[in-house]
Amino acid sequence: MTDSELKIKSVLLRKNLLKYIYKAKAGHTGGSLSCVDTLNVLYNRVLNVDPADFKNPNRDRYIQSKGHCVEALFVTLADRGFFPESDLETLCQYQSHYIGHPTKKVNGVEQNTGALGHGLPICVGEAIAAKLDGKTHRVFTLLGDGEMPEGSNWEAFLSAAHYKLDNLYAILDNNKQQITGSNQEVMNTDSLREKLEAFGWAVREVDGHDLQALESALNNGPFEAGKPSFIIAHTIKGKGISYMESVLKWHHGVPSPEQYELAMTELDTAEAQI
Amino acid sequence: MELDKLVEMDLRMGKANQEIFAETLEKLAAEDRDIVAVTSDSRGSGKLVPFGQKFPQQIVEVGIAEQNLVGVAAGLASAGKKAFAVSPACFLTARALEQIKNDVAYSDNPVKLVGISAGVSYGALGTTHHSLHDFAALRAINNLIIVVPADNFEAEQAVRLASQSDKPVYLRFGKKAMPFLSEENQKFEFGKARVVREGDDLTIIANGETVYPAWKAAKALDEKHGISAKVVSMHTIKPLDTQLLDVLAAKGQPIITVEEHMVNGGLGEACASYLFQKGASNRFHIMGIPDEYTVTGSQVEIFGHYGISPEGILAQAEKLLK
Numbered sequence: 001m002t003d004s005e006l007k008i009k010s011v012l013l014r015k016n017l018l019k020y021i022y023k024a025k026a027g028h029t030g031g032s033l034s035c036v037d038t039l040n041v042l043y044n045r046v047l048n049v050d051p052a053d054f055k056n057p058n059r060d061r062y063i064q065s066k067g068h069c070v071e072a073l074f075v076t077l078a079d080r081g082f083f084p085e086s087d088l089e090t091l092c093q094y095q096s097h098y099i100g101h102p103t104k105k106v107n108g109v110e111q112n113t114g115a116l117g118h119g120l121p122i123c124v125g126e127a128i129a130a131k132l133d134g135k136t137h138r139v140f141t142l143l144g145d146g147e148m149p150e151g152s153n154w155e156a157f158l159s160a161a162h163y164k165l166d167n168l169y170a171i172l173d174n175n176k177q178q179i180t181g182s183n184q185e186v187m188n189t190d191s192l193r194e195k196l197e198a199f200g201w202a203v204r205e206v207d208g209h210d211l212q213a214l215e216s217a218l219n220n221g222p223f224e225a226g227k228p229s230f231i232i233a234h235t236i237k238g239k240g241i242s243y244m245e246s247v248l249k250w251h252h253g254v255p256s257p258e259q260y261e262l263a264m265t266e267l268d269t270a271e272a273q274i
Numbered sequence: 275m276e277l278d279k280l281v282e283m284d285l286r287m288g289k290a291n292q293e294i295f296a297e298t299l300e301k302l303a304a305e306d307r308d309i310v311a312v313t314s315d316s317r318g319s320g321k322l323v324p325f326g327q328k329f330p331q332q333i334v335e336v337g338i339a340e341q342n343l344v345g346v347a348a349g350l351a352s353a354g355k356k357a358f359a360v361s362p363a364c365f366l367t368a369r370a371l372e373q374i375k376n377d378v379a380y381s382d383n384p385v386k387l388v389g390i391s392a393g394v395s396y397g398a399l400g401t402t403h404h405s406l407h408d409f410a411a412l413r414a415i416n417n418l419i420i421v422v423p424a425d426n427f428e429a430e431q432a433v434r435l436a437s438q439s440d441k442p443v444y445l446r447f448g449k450k451a452m453p454f455l456s457e458e459n460q461k462f463e464f465g466k467a468r469v470v471r472e473g474d475d476l477t478i479i480a481n482g483e484t485v486y487p488a489w490k491a492a493k494a495l496d497e498k499h500g501i502s503a504k505v506v507s508m509h510t511i512k513p514l515d516t517q518l519l520d521v522l523a524a525k526g527q528p529i530i531t532v533e534e535h536m537v538n539g540g541l542g543e544a545c546a547s548y549l550f551q552k553g554a555s556n557r558f559h560i561m562g563i564p565d566e567y568t569v570t571g572s573q574v575e576i577f578g579h580y581g582i583s584p585e586g587i588l589a590q591a592e593k594l595l596k
Contacts, residue, residue: 104381121348152373159336
């Protein structure tokens with residue numbers, strides 16, 4: 001896949017996640033749009049995973065801690081061939097496996113997540129197990145900036161550095177907003193880079209919508225030997241849809257028919273410009 | 275004590291169940307590199323210091339951080355390790371309850387959760403260090419086997435079975451030396467209660483460290499009144515041995531349950547719920563810690579205070595049989 005095709009894929013994934021949120025009349029729209037570029041790069045350029053052999057013990061692990069942005073994950077997994085995209089017609093319907101958070105009942109999902117502050121500790125366990133067994137696969141998690149105040153994350157930050165887990169990568173979808181308001185207003189986690197470096201992590205900051213920058217960071221770790229790697233992906237909540245970008249109500253807003261049409265038109269234009 | 279004079283002490287004394295846990299885990303780890311103990315500054319109280327010295331590659335210390343303890347154990351288990359997450363039961367099952375619910379049970383990562391110094395083992399340290407809620411909290415979580423061994427035999431068997439199980443298991447151990455309750459009945463499987471004393475007039479269902487006082491009370495009932503009481507170690511609270519309860523319901527004799535747990539939501543209520551819905555009409559009484567600020571003292575003093583003692587159980591049996 002060329003770099004242009006990868007860019008087009010980001011647009012298509014945006015169209016798909018909006019399509020299924022629109023159909024289900026539910027979903028975490030803004031956060032899915034902010035992290036979908038990261039997921040595109042992970043699944044198409046970084047992770048060693050095979051849809052036909054997902055349980056291979058040597059696969060790279062990806063555990064989505066910000067489970068509520070499952071729509072971005074589901075459309076990426078479907079696109080990558082983990083399951084037919086038409087399965088997503090049942091998103092959030094009675095007895096569907098395609099619920100509002102990741103579940104292992106869906107091929108390609110590593111862990112059931114949804115409660116915040118859980119992904120990273122599990123990844124620490126996965127990364128320690130890989131070290132104990134002398135395996136070389138990598139372990140990735142995607143954190144939301146809103147879940148940074150969870151104490152369990154900081155317990156895990158300590159232990160990842162203590163065990164020198166340079167096979168572990170935590171990516172922060174730093175879209176700077178959460179359901180109540182900006183991160184700064186709700187609970188200030190400023191100087192995050194300094195905090196994490198003080199906790200023993202090697203930190204890089206990238207534009208989370210620059211696919212090449214993401215790929216370069218994610219494929220060129222560890223950033224320091226013997227340290228876990230932290231990628232602050234600076235993103236925009238609602239990225240790609242003009243009227244959603246950094247507008248708080250789109251945290252879990254569902255577009256009206258007119259808004260949906262406008263979003264698709266904007267994405268068609270974006271695709272044509274690539 | 276008068277009752278101790280009445281009850282001839284003929285049981286072989288063993289060790290604390292949590293010591294047996296550590297010894298058994300060592301035996302298993304020597305043969306299986308996938309056995310991993312995960313500790314939260316708890317290897318001393320968990321008797322795992324020798325384990326850590328013998329198998330430094332099979333112990334993961336997370337410090338005093340119980341949420342991370344269980345999350346890390348879930349990751350290890352997901353990667354194929356037989357992870358035993360060890361922490362005092364009071365912290366493990368309260369501080370890390372969400373991790374137990376989501377990362378272990380819901381995600382079906384077969385972590386072995388090991389609650390040590392359980393119940394009121396740390397009696398004098400106060401409510402912060404008591405686990406009198408764990409049966410109730412964990413019974414309300416799907417996909418979790420809950421096991422409370424009564425003696426060293428059950429403790430060793432429970433650790434061995436847990437290590438082989440592909441399901442999440444909670445093991446609850448105390449820190450007091452336990453006698454071997456039945457040298458005859460050496461059958462142990464999860465979900466099948468162990469009868470440690472046969473009897474026809476009354477049944478005392480207990481688990482963990484309350485089985486021994488129940489056994490003494492049964493012996494006293496026999497010697498004092500000629501009443502024959504069956505004593506059951508209901509070591510698995512979930513899944514409950516409903517086959518045995520069906521038999522007890524059919525026979526109709528009185529039932530006393532005894533537990534080192536608050537009376538809300540524990541062993542007694544689990545049995546009562548099953549029996550009542552089956553239409554059982556046995557006279558029935560739940561003994562445990564009442565819903566109040568728990569008195570402090572040694573474990574045996576707290577047991578005595580609330581009647582979870584040979585004398586208390588004997589008196590309750592006499593009352594129920596009147």
